[in-house]
Amino acid sequence: MLIKTVFAGFGGQGVLSMGLNLTQAAMQEGKFVTYLPAYGAEVRGGTANCTVSISDEEISSPVASSPNFVVALNQPSMIRFQNTLQSGGVMFLNSTLISVPPDRGDIEVVSIPANAIAEKLGSIKSANMVILGAFIKKSNLVNLQSLIDGLIVAMKGNQKLIKINNEALSAGFNLV
């Protein structure tokens, strides 16, 4: 089955790394994957989003016309992608930064106060991992362990970073 997810937010929130970690983990589990980033010319503060496709079969188009999941880290991203989400799809919101919920009744909304939780854990930068933890629990796309294995490689063995990200992932995972 082909599942498409859009991660969106502003540059610097770790939107692209969320998608990349998920893609890496799914690939390790033997699935077909594509990861398609889209970002403006500016690095921080501009818009950023990526589309991750995970499937048991070869993936034709890496573009998502109507994704199964949308993960929005800020208000403009939620507004931009709320109408693309499939009917019956799930939208994950960073409720610390998104005050107005989406305008649709046919989707499920999972609100995670990601920034608040990350701040409590000690690093606001790990907000993306909080929401990613919640995402994989709810979507059941990959195992938590594959994601953690991938993180260890991505963090190049930096124990401090691995610990922070691990805690954030688990916090999100245990939230839903």
Next chain:
Amino acid sequence: MPPVTYRLHAKKTMSAPDALLALLSALKWRLRFTVAKVLMTGNAAIGEAAIRAGCQCYFGYPITPQNELTEYMASNLSRRPGCTFIQAESEIAAINMVYGASVTGVRAMTSSSSPGISLKQEGISYMAACQLPGLIVNMSRGGPGLGSIAAAQSDYHQSTRGGGHGDYRTIVFGPSSVQELADLTHRAFELSDKYSIPAMILGDGMLGQMMEPVEFKHEAPAQLPVRANGLRGAKGRPSRFVRTFTSNPAELEELNWSLFRRYQLLQKNEVSCENYLTDDAQLIVTAFGIAARIAKGAINEARAAGLKVGLFRPITLFPFPQQQLKELAKNTKYFLDFEMNMGQMIDDVKLSLEGAGEVAFYGRPGGVIPTSTEFLRVITRLYYQKGLS
């Protein structure tokens, strides 16, 4: 990121400890990378494939959306013994460095995106005149002018018609996945060397920046053949000349004939394409590169709805698989050309069909990425308009 390793042939005179180290790292490389697939951007995959194909020189100048390739070569090619990475002062300088490196007989490449590729055209024409191989990668973006940084296919005409001045062509590949980018990089170097014609990979910003698992299947022979006409010092032999100017038109005519014969050989022996679900198709979509991927998504949905639609995807854009497409017109009357421009490959489609089929067109120019759902609507409308069932 793969580890930096040294291939044995890159350094011919090697001390014993160095050779041992090189052997060990080569083994490490094999263990890690011939077994498992790695997740890579298309740009990085070209870089890795080029290094494995024995590319010794990379010259580039930054431009989005191909910077990851320049970056990959800066960190991976530059550390290899006997290899050169230069960030040139301009695109024009970079292509002329490829020209210079190629004259000496080594495998060399450059990469850029649409506006930068336009700047390189003079150099490419000169390389064609000197019958020099070399690889030019175009991760094209929306145009005309400086355009946008989003993916587009608006450089099809420029790529397949030569691009610069003079009566010449380059070998052009239109890959549609990261795996194909890697495979075709290898093939481009091989064909370019075999025919002494510059080769080009026509990708786009999306292919360059998207990540997919990739497996590097090809490895250059430990010792690349030394090109007979390379300029490597004239000691003990008469001087050779490599030049782009002659005051004798007859001599130039002979060069043009020689190039033309090679284009015919390419057309005869080296075309490649993919036929997807074309056997019973009533309507065949023609598309290349990333547009073909999007089309495939739409075709799968159309098939699920019972519409007999197939896909013809040229992999070599020059030479264009003319015979292979004409063959399809025996069973199918309707064709739908789909491109991320206002209709360029459609010329080749029509020329190949020679009136044997009816060709409709759908395109999105400027860097707008069409979706499969959108294209499915186009397929469905045409299918019923033509009364197909």
